[in-house]
Amino acid sequence: MLITSKSAASALGVLLLAGAAFGQDAEPIKLGVLEDQSGDFALATIGKVHAIQLAAEEINAAGGIDGRPLELVEYDTQSDNTRFQEFMRRVLQRDKVDAVFAGFSSASREAYRPIVNQFDGLAFYNNQYEGGVCDANMIVTGAVPEQQFSTLLPYMIENYGPNVYTIAADYNFGQISAEWVRNIVAENGGTMVGEEFIPLGVSQFSQTIQNIQAAKPDFVVTLLVGTAQASYYEQAGAANLGLPMASSVNVGQGYEHKRFTPPSLKDMYATVNYVEEVDTPASKEFVEKFRAKFPDEPYINQEASNSYAAVYLYKQLVERAKSTDLAEIRKVIAEGDVCVDGPGGQMCIDPKSQHVSHTIHLAHVTEDHSVEFPTKWDAIQPYWLGEAGCDLTVSDPSEQYTPSNPPPANG
Amino acid sequence: MDIFNLIFSFLYQFGDAFAFLVLSACGLAVIFGMMGVINLAHGEFIMCGAYVSTSAVHAGLPLPLAIIAGAVAAGIAGMIVELVVIRPLYQRPLDTIVATWGISMIVTQGTLIVLGPSMQGVGTPFGSFTMGGYSYSIYRVILMIAAIGTLALLWLMFTRTRFGLLSRATIQVPHVAEAMGVNTNLIYSLTFGLGAALAGLAGGLYAPTMTLVPTMGASFMVEAFVTVVVGGADIFLGTAPAAAILGIIKAALTGWQGQLAGQIGLLIAVIIVIRILPRGISGKILKERA
Numbered sequence: 001m002l003i004t005s006k007s008a009a010s011a012l013g014v015l016l017l018a019g020a021a022f023g024q025d026a027e028p029i030k031l032g033v034l035e036d037q038s039g040d041f042a043l044a045t046i047g048k049v050h051a052i053q054l055a056a057e058e059i060n061a062a063g064g065i066d067g068r069p070l071e072l073v074e075y076d077t078q079s080d081n082t083r084f085q086e087f088m089r090r091v092l093q094r095d096k097v098d099a100v101f102a103g104f105s106s107a108s109r110e111a112y113r114p115i116v117n118q119f120d121g122l123a124f125y126n127n128q129y130e131g132g133v134c135d136a137n138m139i140v141t142g143a144v145p146e147q148q149f150s151t152l153l154p155y156m157i158e159n160y161g162p163n164v165y166t167i168a169a170d171y172n173f174g175q176i177s178a179e180w181v182r183n184i185v186a187e188n189g190g191t192m193v194g195e196e197f198i199p200l201g202v203s204q205f206s207q208t209i210q211n212i213q214a215a216k217p218d219f220v221v222t223l224l225v226g227t228a229q230a231s232y233y234e235q236a237g238a239a240n241l242g243l244p245m246a247s248s249v250n251v252g253q254g255y256e257h258k259r260f261t262p263p264s265l266k267d268m269y270a271t272v273n274y275v276e277e278v279d280t281p282a283s284k285e286f287v288e289k290f291r292a293k294f295p296d297e298p299y300i301n302q303e304a305s306n307s308y309a310a311v312y313l314y315k316q317l318v319e320r321a322k323s324t325d326l327a328e329i330r331k332v333i334a335e336g337d338v339c340v341d342g343p344g345g346q347m348c349i350d351p352k353s354q355h356v357s358h359t360i361h362l363a364h365v366t367e368d369h370s371v372e373f374p375t376k377w378d379a380i381q382p383y384w385l386g387e388a389g390c391d392l393t394v395s396d397p398s399e400q401y402t403p404s405n406p407p408p409a410n411g
Numbered sequence: 412m413d414i415f416n417l418i419f420s421f422l423y424q425f426g427d428a429f430a431f432l433v434l435s436a437c438g439l440a441v442i443f444g445m446m447g448v449i450n451l452a453h454g455e456f457i458m459c460g461a462y463v464s465t466s467a468v469h470a471g472l473p474l475p476l477a478i479i480a481g482a483v484a485a486g487i488a489g490m491i492v493e494l495v496v497i498r499p500l501y502q503r504p505l506d507t508i509v510a511t512w513g514i515s516m517i518v519t520q521g522t523l524i525v526l527g528p529s530m531q532g533v534g535t536p537f538g539s540f541t542m543g544g545y546s547y548s549i550y551r552v553i554l555m556i557a558a559i560g561t562l563a564l565l566w567l568m569f570t571r572t573r574f575g576l577l578s579r580a581t582i583q584v585p586h587v588a589e590a591m592g593v594n595t596n597l598i599y600s601l602t603f604g605l606g607a608a609l610a611g612l613a614g615g616l617y618a619p620t621m622t623l624v625p626t627m628g629a630s631f632m633v634e635a636f637v638t639v640v641v642g643g644a645d646i647f648l649g650t651a652p653a654a655a656i657l658g659i660i661k662a663a664l665t666g667w668q669g670q671l672a673g674q675i676g677l678l679i680a681v682i683i684v685i686r687i688l689p690r691g692i693s694g695k696i697l698k699e700r701a
Contacts, residue, residue: 038520040626043528170671196669203621203630206427206551207665207673210420213545227529227624234620238535238548259622261534298527 026064028071029324031056031314032091032100034112039079040201040226041104044253047304048126049074050294052101055311057293065315066322073097079104081111088112092119098324099124099314101307105225106130106173110400113138117398122326124314126306128248128273130176131355131382132401134390136330140355141306141313141347145180146384148248148271151360151377153184153221156246156269161218162190167208167232168223170197176402177223177248183403193217203228205235212241219244222268230256237264244269251275252302257369268365273358274305274344277371286343302344309342313349313356316340334393346379352391355382416543424666427551429658430558433650434617435631436638437561438610440650442603444639445582447504448497452511453610453635454628455518460485460611461618461627462522468533474619481615482608489607493600501599515628522625530623550620557616561609562651568605569646578602637677641684643691652692656680 033052036045056070064070073095075087084103091097092115099122103109106129116123116137124139131144157164164185168174174197182192194215196208212220220243224232233256236243244267250256252272257265276287276299286308290300316338321328332338339348345359361376389407390397401407435457442450464481468474492514500507537549569575581588581598589595613631621627638657642649660680665673688695 038523040624040629042523043624046528198670199674201630201633202670202674203627204427204431206548207424207662208670210424210545211666211669227622227626228630230622231620231630234532234535234622235548238539238550238620240539240541240546240548242546259529259531261532264534296527298529 026068028069029065029318030071030073030095030097031311032087032095032097032102033072033074034077034084034087034091034100034102035074036079036104036108037076040228041079043227044301044303045104047297047299047301048101048104048307050297051290051300051304051308052311054290054293055308058289059311059315066319070311070315077102077108081105081108084108084112085115088115088123092116092121098122098318101126101310103127104303105171106176107171109133110172113398120326122329124310126310127303128252128306130173130180130402131384132176133399134353134385134392134396134401134407135398136354136392136396137326137398138354139310139313139333139349140353140382141310142303143248143271143273143358143360144355144382144384145177145184145248147273147358147360147380147382149177149180149184151362151380152246152248152269152271153181153190154188155362155375156219156244157185157188157190160244163193163216163218164190164221165194165196165212165215165217165219166192166221166223167196167198167212168221169225169229170199171225173225173249174198174223178221179403181221181223198224198229200226201228203231205232206239208232209236209239209241212236212243217243219246221245222247222250224250227254230254230259233260233264237261237266243267246270251363251365251371255299255301257365257371258299260369262369263367265365265369266367270363270365271360272302272344272363273347273360274302274342275361275363275371276300277363277373278344278361279373280345282341282345283343305343309340309347312340312342313338313347330392348379350382350386351393353382353385354392355385357381413543416545419542420545421662421666423547423552424662425658426555428661428665429654430551430555431617432634432638432654432657432661433558433562434554434613435635436642436650436654437565437646438606438608438613439635439639440642440646441606441609443636444642444644444646444649446501446599446602446606448500448507448511448603449504450511450606451508451632452492452515452518454630454632455515456485456489456607456610456628457614457617457631458518458522458625458628459488460614461621461623462526462530462614463611464615465530465533465618465623469531474533474536478612478615478618481618482612485611485614486604486608489610490600490604492607493603497603498596498599519625519628526625528624532621532623533619535619548620554616554620558654561612562647565609566647574598574601633674634677637681639691640681641691643688643693643695645693645697648696649691649693656692 077083101124126141128142168178247270251270317329320332347356460481463484464477467477467480539546581595642653660676661673664676
């Protein structure tokens with residue numbers, strides 16, 4: 001709290017998954033894994049690490065990537081942005097990894113991204129986020145607002161009414177997502193009746209609940225982040241707020257419907273590209289494999305699925321490029337047909353933005369906290385960056401854009 | 412909305428903020444305010460109380476008994492910590508920061524490893540009531556009553572019991588107390604245990620309303636330290652009035668401009684108080700009395 005130490009307890013875990021299957025001369029491909037295994041975000045991110053371990057084990061058992069074993073270099077980033085910078089330097093400079101899978105919160109992604117640029121590395125950000133990162137050194141496998149809100153908000157306005165209240169975590173993710181909500185609500189003929197930003201770590205919502213009641217919305221958009229803010233649901237339920245909720249980030253990440261007593265999350269709608277309840281053969285097979293390796297996993301969330309699929313995306317990129325060199329990999333991306341079938345549906349990399357398309361499932365939490373899927377949208381593209389003028393096949397600005405701060409014309 | 416409902420809703424929000432400040436700060440007021448141990452593991456005692464009381468409810472105990480069980484468990488944990496770690500550090504307040512911070516990290520990460528990233532909650536009991544277009548949680552009214560009840564019991568304990576007398580004597584002038592035949596080691600241990608138990612009580616009381624995770628204690632820390640620093644060393648002349656003033660600031664600013672304004676208001680209040688009343692509200696009152 002007061003002092004930060006270069007704690008040795010941040011446990012360097014180097015996992016050698018290479019077995020006897022590989023020849024002596026097969027040099028391993030090294031994958032850095034920088035995820036929060038402790039601290040406020042650990043709940044949502046431990047599953048990502050497990051998913052990467054699962055994918056690495058499967059790939060190594062099947063002969064590795066282009067005959068080379070996959071080796072994971074893991075560090076616990078402790079939900080702390082400065083740890084991300086420290087460990088990003090370490091994996092790129094000292095461990096010399098070929099690619100890095102890193103980050104949960106947008107604040108930590110923006111903290112490490114300049115370092116990836118500096119060393120011209122390749123980082124996968126396997127997390128849904130507020131969108132807009134136009135950076136050739138990044139591949140983003142998480143869903144973005146145009147995929148999640150342009151599906152979710154019209155559905156909510158049509159079914160519940162036009163008056164919207166947003167409560168959002170007060171940092172770049174919440175602020176930019178709330179901007180998306182404002183724009184898409186206006187495009188669909190809705191009205192914002194209120195908006196409140198909550199500092200991370202706040203756990204008491206009595207006054208917020210009353211502010212919402214005073215504004216009389218038809219539904220509440222919850223963009224809450226971290227375990228402390230999740231207390232909102234219990235407190236809103238206890239105060240009998242009783243409003244439907246919509247979210248791009250809850251349920252799919254923090255499995256609030258599993259952690260809280262029904263019916264506090266009744267009528268929560270979330271657009272996710274995966275949750276463990278998705279009822280398809282691919283999803284069932286993924287859940288079975290995951291639970292066979294990690295029987296105590298409390299929930300297999302959207303980001304675990306993204307991380308798992310990302311390892312296979314990387315495998316395909318390296319095998320087609322016949323190299324781990326970033327320029328060669330980006331030539332393959334530019335061909336525009338890099339796709340994998342993830343646990344939630346097909347994911348294809350868009351060459352302009354290096355984000356991926358998703359099948360978006362609408363998850364509806366019912367009164368007993370079971371999840372049903374009223375509808376889904378196939379092959380939803382991460383179109384905004386490309387349309388706004390980001391084209392990584394032409395130039396690499398390494399910037400994050402927002403609707404109110406779009407790429408400059410003629411980018 | 413008529414004026415009565417407006418007043419009621421403000422009183423409810425004020426009471427809610429007051430209860431949270433009092434309950435989070437009481438334990439810290441004993442350990443930090445009275446004993447001078449800068450206890451960064453305060454949040455972990457709260458987490459201990461919350462986890463034990465929730466487990467007790469899952470095991471079939473009624474909620475009030477479960478909350479008491481949580482407080483007792485945190486109290487025992489506190490006495491063990493006092494015996495093993497804190498005892499040699501009473502004359503070294505800065506070292507207590509490092510020691511208790513270490514305990515905090517060990518407990519948080521240990522809980523994550525042993526019990527997993529979260530625990531299933533028990534749900535908030537008693538439902539809600541409606542008044543003038545707003546609905547309110549009944550349990551939060553009970554939290555307000557619990558906060559006042561806790562203050563009253565502490566007052567009785569420190570002013571009307573032999574333990575309270577010995578405790579105040581030991582902390583004020585330990586050598587004289589020892590010379591008078593008081594077992595000061597035991598008194599220190601019991602007083603520290605009382606502080607930890609109060610933290611556990613806060614955890615048990617808030618457990619049904621919160622997400623139960625190893626880091627949950629952190630969300631009490633700012634409010635607890637702010638209240639104790641503004642209040643000064645004395646629980647009744649310090650913590651209680653500080654919580655009342657800060658509760659008004661927090662409820663008014665949060666209602667007006669949202670949570671961020673409420674947090675900023677609390678921190679600005681501390682900065683002002685430290686500047687003009689370096690020993691807190693109770694320091695000022697006691698100085699004038701002397």
